[in-house]
Amino acid sequence: MPMQPWFTDAKLGIFLHYGIYAVDGVAESWSFYDGQLSREEYLRQLNGFTASRYDPRAWAELFARAGARYAVLTARHHDGVALWDTEQGDLNVAKHTPAGRDLLAGYADALRERGLGVGLYYSHSDWNHPDYASVVHPRPTKEDVTTHPLVAPEGGVEDPAAWERFVAYRDAQVGELVERYRPDLLWFDGEWERSEEQWRMRELSEKILAAAPDTVLNARMLSYGDYATPEQGVPLLAPDGPWELCLTVNDSWGFQHRDHNQKSVRLLVRYFTETIGMGGNLLLAVGPREDGTIPAEQVERLEGLGDWIGRHSEAVYGTVAGLPAGHHYGPSTLAADGRTLYLVCFDVPRESVGVRGLRTPVKRVSVLGTGAELPHRTVGGLEEVPGVLWIDAPRAEDVDEQATVLAVELEGELDLYRGVGRD
Numbered sequence: 482m483p484m485q486p487w488f489t490d491a492k493l494g495i496f497l498h499y500g501i502y503a504v505d506g507v508a509e510s511w512s513f514y515d516g517q518l519s520r521e522e523y524l525r526q527l528n529g530f531t532a533s534r535y536d537p538r539a540w541a542e543l544f545a546r547a548g549a550r551y552a553v554l555t556a557r558h559h560d561g562v563a564l565w566d567t568e569q570g571d572l573n574v575a576k577h578t579p580a581g582r583d584l585l586a587g588y589a590d591a592l593r594e595r596g597l598g599v600g601l602y603y604s605h606s607d608w609n610h611p612d613y614a615s616v617v618h619p620r621p622t623k624e625d626v627t628t629h630p631l632v633a634p635e636g637g638v639e640d641p642a643a644w645e646r647f648v649a650y651r652d653a654q655v656g657e658l659v660e661r662y663r664p665d666l667l668w669f670d671g672e673w674e675r676s677e678e679q680w681r682m683r684e685l686s687e688k689i690l691a692a693a694p695d696t697v698l699n700a701r702m703l704s705y706g707d708y709a710t711p712e713q714g715v716p717l718l719a720p721d722g723p724w725e726l727c728l729t730v731n732d733s734w735g736f737q738h739r740d741h742n743q744k745s746v747r748l749l750v751r752y753f754t755e756t757i758g759m760g761g762n763l764l765l766a767v768g769p770r771e772d773g774t775i776p777a778e779q780v781e782r783l784e785g786l787g788d789w790i791g792r793h794s795e796a797v798y799g800t801v802a803g804l805p806a807g808h809h810y811g812p813s814t815l816a817a818d819g820r821t822l823y824l825v826c827f828d829v830p831r832e833s834v835g836v837r838g839l840r841t842p843v844k845r846v847s848v849l850g851t852g853a854e855l856p857h858r859t860v861g862g863l864e865e866v867p868g869v870l871w872i873d874a875p876r877a878e879d880v881d882e883q884a885t886v887l888a889v890e891l892e893g894e895l896d897l898y899r900g901v902g903r904d
């Protein structure tokens with residue numbers, strides 16, 4: 482199935498790990514897997530999860546201000562606690578927390594009203610389901626997948642009937658998500674604990690697409706995903722096909738009150754432009770408190786990124802990956818028609834900004850946002866090897882606080898020299 486064009490055009494999404502782990506501010510699911518808390522202590526957080534100030538419309542407004550075009554909310558993480566009143570299993574916030582209601586419907590409606598794509602995160606694995614630790618991955622890539630008591634059966638003794646029940650439970654939950662909330666994107670996770678065959682990935686993807694053929698699926702559907710999901714670091718080479726980097730604003734996916742290591746707006750602009758410059762989307766993660774509010778430090782950062790995007794939207798939306806590394810020292814994007822290059826300069830340019838290997842003649846260079854035109858010239862070059870395009874550095878008043886973008890209008894479609902020079 483071809484990738485939905487909205488996805489590759491979206492550039493920015495917001496990732497929300499919202500769940501009972503915000504009550505004590507511990508790591509989502511992992512805190513009891515790793516033994517930092519007992520399962521009982523972890524589940525005690527159910528009693529403190531109120532969603533008392535949950536306002537998905539305010540979320541949607543904020544995400545739109547940030548320049549995002551979609552969001553992804555944890556419908557159910559590895560801890561098995563569903564954010565909706567599922568008819569499957571027993572663990573959900575409607576039944577077992579003071580929140581006492583479905584949290585997904587309001588989210589999906591609010592995003593749609595604001596024109597944002599609706600994404601739901603769902604973990605295949607469920608460390609709290611009685612039937613989960615019933616089979617063993619035949620080709621594990623991590624050791625504890627075959628030894629951890631929450632994942633593998635004791636002594637490796639499998640119970641195939643229990644596994645069948647688990648798969649039926651997962652399929653029915655995913656079915657509910659598709660039927661009730663019609664997500665544009667299903668963002669799976671937890672796939673590493675079983676094989677593709679054990680997960681019945683083909684059957685699951687067929688069921689989802691039969692009910693909602695336009696649903697985008699991430700790579701954690703293994704062979705049945707539509708796009709790659711690098712995590713927490715910009716890849717050095719762009720993955721093949723569409724992709725999305727998921728990245729936390731601080732160091733945690735969910736709300737952790739001890740984590741104040743928030744990335745600056747400048748740094749977020751870097752990650753964002755490096756990602757879109759290589760043709761990816763950025764899925765930026767914030768962690769709401771148990772009451773549903775997003776911490777002010779994270780709101781400020783989303784708004785700061787949104788302000789930068791607002792001043793430079795021409796270089797963001799409707800663009801594709803820019804120059805490969807080496808042509809310009811920084812990321813770049815290219816207008817979809819191939820006729821304008823957008824060079825991102827993180828540091829204040831001194832004297833000149835150079836572009837190497839540009840075969841297409843340049844019509845005009847200006848600073849995006851201020852419109853200041855910049856003198857430029859091509860120096861050197863021999864036969865088929867183009868010279869270097871030197872653009873005069875912008876004046877101080879045209880330099881952006883986070884990152885300056887130079888728009889290089891070309892006489893035709895971008896044509897690059899990629900060779901080693903004359904013998």
Ligand code: GLC
Binds near residue numbers: 511670727734
């Ligand atoms: C990892 C973590 C998980 C988090 C996810 C986001 O898979 O296990 O906690 O939800 O990354 O990509």
